[in-house]
Amino acid sequence: MSNETVNRIKGLVGEGNVVDSPSAMARYLKGQGRPLAVAMPGNTAEVAEIVKLANEEGLKIAVGGRVVESRGLDGGLALVMSRMNQVLEIDHANLTATVQPGLAHTEFSRILAEQNLVFPPEPNVPKTGSVGGCFALGEADSQAFQYMPVRTYLLGYEMVLPNGDILEVGNKCIKNVSGYDLIHFAVGSRGTLGIFTRLLVKLLPPPAVKMALVADFASLPKACQAMATLIRRRIFPTRLNLLNPALAAGIDPGSKGNLVMVDLTGFKNSTELLAEEIAGIFHLAGSSEVQAVKEAEGYAKLWQGWLDLRGELNTTWAERVIDFNVGPMKLAAALQALTEITGDLGAYPGLVAEGLLGRVRLLLPAAGEREEMAVKVNALAMSFGGNVSGNFGSKLVCRAYNDAEMWEGIESLLGQIRRQFDPKGILAPGVSL
Amino acid sequence: MTEKDVVERLEEIVGKKNVQADKIGLTSYGYDATLLSGVGMATVFPLSTEHVVKLVKLANEAGFTLIPRGAGTNLSGGTIPDGRCVTVNFSRMKKILDIDTENFVAVVEPGLVNFDLQAELEKKGFYYPPDPASYKATTLGGNLAECSGGPRCFKYGVTRDYILGLEVVLPDGKVIQTGGRNFNSEPGYDLTRILVGSEGTLALLTKIFLRILPLPAAKKTMLAIYNQVEDASQTVSDIVAAGIVPTTLEMMDNLLINTAEDATGAGLPRDAGALLIIEIDGHPEDMDEQVETIAGICKKARVREFKMARTAAEVDQLWLARRVVIGSVARRRPSYSLQDITVPRSMFPNMVSGILQIAKERNLEVGILAHAGDGNMHPLVLFDQRIEEEVERVHLAEKDICALALELGGTLSGEHGIGLLKKKYLTLEFSPVAMACFAKIKNSFDPRHLLNPGKIMNL
Numbered sequence: 001m002s003n004e005t006v007n008r009i010k011g012l013v014g015e016g017n018v019v020d021s022p023s024a025m026a027r028y029l030k031g032q033g034r035p036l037a038v039a040m041p042g043n044t045a046e047v048a049e050i051v052k053l054a055n056e057e058g059l060k061i062a063v064g065g066r067v068v069e070s071r072g073l074d075g076g077l078a079l080v081m082s083r084m085n086q087v088l089e090i091d092h093a094n095l096t097a098t099v100q101p102g103l104a105h106t107e108f109s110r111i112l113a114e115q116n117l118v119f120p121p122e123p124n125v126p127k128t129g130s131v132g133g134c135f136a137l138g139e140a141d142s143q144a145f146q147y148m149p150v151r152t153y154l155l156g157y158e159m160v161l162p163n164g165d166i167l168e169v170g171n172k173c174i175k176n177v178s179g180y181d182l183i184h185f186a187v188g189s190r191g192t193l194g195i196f197t198r199l200l201v202k203l204l205p206p207p208a209v210k211m212a213l214v215a216d217f218a219s220l221p222k223a224c225q226a227m228a229t230l231i232r233r234r235i236f237p238t239r240l241n242l243l244n245p246a247l248a249a250g251i252d253p254g255s256k257g258n259l260v261m262v263d264l265t266g267f268k269n270s271t272e273l274l275a276e277e278i279a280g281i282f283h284l285a286g287s288s289e290v291q292a293v294k295e296a297e298g299y300a301k302l303w304q305g306w307l308d309l310r311g312e313l314n315t316t317w318a319e320r321v322i323d324f325n326v327g328p329m330k331l332a333a334a335l336q337a338l339t340e341i342t343g344d345l346g347a348y349p350g351l352v353a354e355g356l357l358g359r360v361r362l363l364l365p366a367a368g369e370r371e372e373m374a375v376k377v378n379a380l381a382m383s384f385g386g387n388v389s390g391n392f393g394s395k396l397v398c399r400a401y402n403d404a405e406m407w408e409g410i411e412s413l414l415g416q417i418r419r420q421f422d423p424k425g426i427l428a429p430g431v432s433l
Numbered sequence: 434m435t436e437k438d439v440v441e442r443l444e445e446i447v448g449k450k451n452v453q454a455d456k457i458g459l460t461s462y463g464y465d466a467t468l469l470s471g472v473g474m475a476t477v478f479p480l481s482t483e484h485v486v487k488l489v490k491l492a493n494e495a496g497f498t499l500i501p502r503g504a505g506t507n508l509s510g511g512t513i514p515d516g517r518c519v520t521v522n523f524s525r526m527k528k529i530l531d532i533d534t535e536n537f538v539a540v541v542e543p544g545l546v547n548f549d550l551q552a553e554l555e556k557k558g559f560y561y562p563p564d565p566a567s568y569k570a571t572t573l574g575g576n577l578a579e580c581s582g583g584p585r586c587f588k589y590g591v592t593r594d595y596i597l598g599l600e601v602v603l604p605d606g607k608v609i610q611t612g613g614r615n616f617n618s619e620p621g622y623d624l625t626r627i628l629v630g631s632e633g634t635l636a637l638l639t640k641i642f643l644r645i646l647p648l649p650a651a652k653k654t655m656l657a658i659y660n661q662v663e664d665a666s667q668t669v670s671d672i673v674a675a676g677i678v679p680t681t682l683e684m685m686d687n688l689l690i691n692t693a694e695d696a697t698g699a700g701l702p703r704d705a706g707a708l709l710i711i712e713i714d715g716h717p718e719d720m721d722e723q724v725e726t727i728a729g730i731c732k733k734a735r736v737r738e739f740k741m742a743r744t745a746a747e748v749d750q751l752w753l754a755r756r757v758v759i760g761s762v763a764r765r766r767p768s769y770s771l772q773d774i775t776v777p778r779s780m781f782p783n784m785v786s787g788i789l790q791i792a793k794e795r796n797l798e799v800g801i802l803a804h805a806g807d808g809n810m811h812p813l814v815l816f817d818q819r820i821e822e823e824v825e826r827v828h829l830a831e832k833d834i835c836a837l838a839l840e841l842g843g844t845l846s847g848e849h850g851i852g853l854l855k856k857k858y859l860t861l862e863f864s865p866v867a868m869a870c871f872a873k874i875k876n877s878f879d880p881r882h883l884l885n886p887g888k889i890m891n892l
Binding site for chain 1: 580586603627647673718807842863867889
């Protein structure tokens, strides 16, 4: 039976585009699940055919750009979108691009740079991330204060729904309120509502100048105070990220303490003035060294370091990361309070704070204690008006308020939506909402 | 349950003075900014989340539907009652619960008027970017339900981009919170986003977490006058290509320049083809460079007059024509129908000439007002409501305009919503698959179709 299924899939996408030996499949999979095969469809029609076949045979499907999460996929099918990796159109007049979902995120950025355009969202994982994956996860990255969350860059898409139907929505208009907003709702749905087969994204012209400042702070509270001073003075850089010493060493081997990384993009005059002002503030706040990084190569290397670190947090270390939000001006107090749970954060395995968003990512010493820690961290975040991110965080908030009814309301609504779109439960079996 | 019993139960929930069921009350809340109207059983003014929960439970028990309403300024027929329904008027739930400027969040009740929030924020040097033209009257709940835009959207985005979280009452009476005070707070799906622009058909809002921003340190306002619309349109494209993102790029065509001139006598040239108001904001030290670039672009596009305001009074002067323009068309004809299509920026000149062609074919006067940066256009179709045959032609022209926008790769609605008015055109824009997805969303939230039935689509 299963051989027959694999043969049918081979018939749909071509024999050379299906891999079914465990050793050959390994490079396309993460996690412990054991799918029947990995298939690489070449176009929308093939994706739709595969999904229809999956409906007939009750086959589960999970999708990835180059690597697929195999959790819950035993006996199912992994779809790797790497063959659907074309830029179909770049529209300079409307500042949009139409791309296939398997296009590598970094490759897309490179192509755009040649045409003097920018796609601002940070890749989730520089090495393997695709544009489709960027929207499937769809978070707010560390530039979101200025450039807005990832979802704001999606203008439309084509998607194969869990029943094999093909949905097309959106257009090149940034103002569009016709019907329910399926466009932005799909962002962050992690492959549960359908499989992206084409994306229409918004682009920007590049900023006139880009430069960075890197400041070394021996004291974490002082680094936080320095960031707070910027906000109080209404200085809002493109990025304002803080790393504790363990992670700082990976970006700047010469650093001794905590590193504050500032990204400035904009017009020339203001950017230069702001860089001077920020450097002054950091010195006054106790930074031992503030470096300005103005030349293109150094700038690119610095931020590549940040993106690589982010990639590690999202993959290798994902099971050890707790992600929570408090307001940007509450960071200093929240981190101070956090030391009561973690001990000295300077000596901790990892801490990243995105200063303008008030978001903290904590890298725990080991994966085992994550749930227990999340409960404590959530209680702390709640006392600062925030919570641990995602569904788990919402659940903890409801539990903390002893509001079983609210949790039931959220959970049943999420389940209802998922069932409406995917009644047979075919897509993304490893994703629990 | 009889209507009389329903009214009594409503009075038990919110108190007698918060229910209106007499003819005056029903008529007063039976219409909006369209020409449509209807009559329900009662209008009720909840004061708290708890009231809303009880109303929803009663509606389930007694089998009537609920029509949420803010200030009724919508242009889609989104608040028109029909049949066995009760209008839930949120205008008395209008408290500002929190303004946290340090963390860029305001928490408000849905009946708060946009302007009243802006006034409070301004005292602290902050603002809330979405600014629909009706902001002095519209409620934030209404703005959210329609996903309102406004002139500043080109740079700052629309309502959906400023909603961080919500507290809503679901159609089964359960209260949930979506999102929160920060980005990245959504549970599972981005429920906040599907609720924004859902036109009151999925849940009732009781609390809104908004993103607020500091007022920009500097602002410059410019006025450019052209012989032809194409030149104004070229200016818009070139400004964007130069990497400048103005907050505002407002355009008026020849007909509207003339009606505005009739009203103000400000000295606008009556033979001009188009007028563009350009506003930029940002760091003071960047303003001169950008103004210079923009002036150069306007010149290249054969601008015939270019002015930059040097004082606040001059800013007002430049905005005068734009501010009076909608009212000014009343000098021509007693009624107007305001359209809301959007096309990709590159299709802007085609859309303008297409609209003028439609006007000619249908023998109607049409003035064009546009948020030109984002391709959102508001053609004003002028007519006399008392001439039945002309009203027929207006409807035909509306349909032509919608069809043309879609043909040019645009959308039926940029910021006003679908409601009752554009429902009949929705299948022109969306495939049966997309329509089925809309139904899935509606049925997930509201399987009994209790909330604002018949709006956006029939189910």
